[in-house]
Amino acid sequence: MITLGIETSCDETALALIETRIVNGVFECKVINSLVHSQAELHSAYGGVFPTLAKREHGRNLVPLMRKLLETSGIIGEKSTSTSPGKASLKEVLESFGSDFPAQNPDLFESFDHADFLNNIPTIDSIAVTEGPGLEPALWVGINFARVLGALWNIPVIPVNHMEGHIVGSLLNSEATNGTWQRLKNMDFPAIALLISGGHTELVKITSQEQSERVSDLSAVGQRQSGNTFRLRYSIIGQTKDDAVGEAFDKVARLLGLPYPGGPHISKLSHEAWEEKIESSVKLPRPMLRSGDLDFSFSGLKTAVLYAVRANSGTDGQLTDVFKKGLAREFEDAVTETLDSKLRHAIESIGARTIIVGGGVSANHRLREQFQKTADEFAIPLLLPTRHISGDNALMIALAGALDSGSPLDLANPAKTPLKAQGTKRLGAEV
Ligand code: KG4
Ligand code: ZN
Secondary structure, X not given: OEEEEEEOOOOEEEEEEEXXXXXXXXXXXXXXXXXXXXXXXXXXXXXXXXXXXHHHHHHHHXXXXXXXHHHHHOOOOEEOOOOOOOOOOHXXXXXXXXXXXXXXXXXXXXXXXXXXXXXXXXXXXXXXXXXXXXXXXXXXXXXXXXXXXXXXXXXXXXXXXXXXXXXXXXXXXXXXXXXXXXXXXXXXXXXXXXXXXXXXXXXXXXXXXXXXXXXXXXXXXXXXXXXXOOOEEEEEEEEEOOOOHHHHHHHHHHHOOOOOOOHHHHXXXXXXXXXXXXXXXXXXXXXXXXXXXXXXXXXXXXXXHHHHHHHHOOOOOOOOXXXXXXXXXXXXXXXHHHXXXXXXXXXXXXXXXXEEEEOHHHHOHHHHHHHHHHHHHHOOOEEOOOHHHOOOOOHHHHHHHHOOOOOOOOOOOOOOOOOOOOOOOOOOOOO
């Protein structure tokens, strides 16, 4: 089964194609291609993601990216003709979306002028698209693109929760597009997922609806056709009360005069501090460490950085490189200690048998190292995404769709299963 993944929840326009199959009851996956077009540089001028700009860019980028995906994947299909049964032309499909569609989606609509190639029906079986959480104007572009393709190729569209994408992305052994089949990493239940991104900081308990002990034992995985579905149950057992951890990295980076997105820049400075044996002259708080629950708070930490920056700026308003490096290191240490302590608490409280870490911040070396130590101490496996797919991508969305984590939409009766952007969608709400 070939699944197309579409991701437009924030500032990455991403498309991916994967093939999945069941061999002797075990789910296997082959990455055909995965493309990400980052808008980060454009948003950098605003110091964060600017939603209407993200919407415009997704609208402009999706069609050219789709052309590239199909051309480089070699799965361009047969030319559709007016006599092909049940197949509409692109023009007919766009007209069927109503007179509001062009005005509501100006950039996407215009880009379809150069999308006649979509009339060639490729061998794609289903489309998985992010429905939330994320920026609603940005989400809508991917959703509308998915709806057009679904109608044009007469294939199902599966709505995917972005955070679930980050979870299943960590189950891939490799994102290699060299045509090799791979099994997913084993996940023993209950598992604990720590999701750390620009918009979220969550601890999620994962169990299996099938009551199976291991993800690889779930022979029903992906067999939607036969009515069997693979479902993981999620419950959020801890979350941030204010800023997300990625947001804190980005805000602190801004205070230190570093570009957006700030996480990788803080991480680099902190590494230099470590190599040059620079200690911070300022001690930052470790928020919520003794709160006794599994919640997080990062806004106080950010404010402490603000005060430290004010107190240590020279008369010219500048900070020394040594101060910046030391502070970056101290900030990374404070975040690491806080996340790790809550993770340990969560492992103990649910008796976790696997740790999963996902989301853009999981690219951070210091965090990866610490979480590995924790996993070794508890003698349970740690599943991390390869660093290339720790950020937003469509590979994880395609995989979540192929695992049938969402319910395919009833194309014949769209009102029954409406597909719409859900900016604040939460994991577990659908269970
Ligand atoms: O998951 P993601 O790509 O997008 C969202 O869904 O939010 O996460 C983006 C976040 C940004 O805040 C970025 O600064 C952070 O991930 N990030 C990092 C690192 N790489 C990306 N934070 C800390 N260290 C890194 N190496
Ligand atoms: Zn994300």
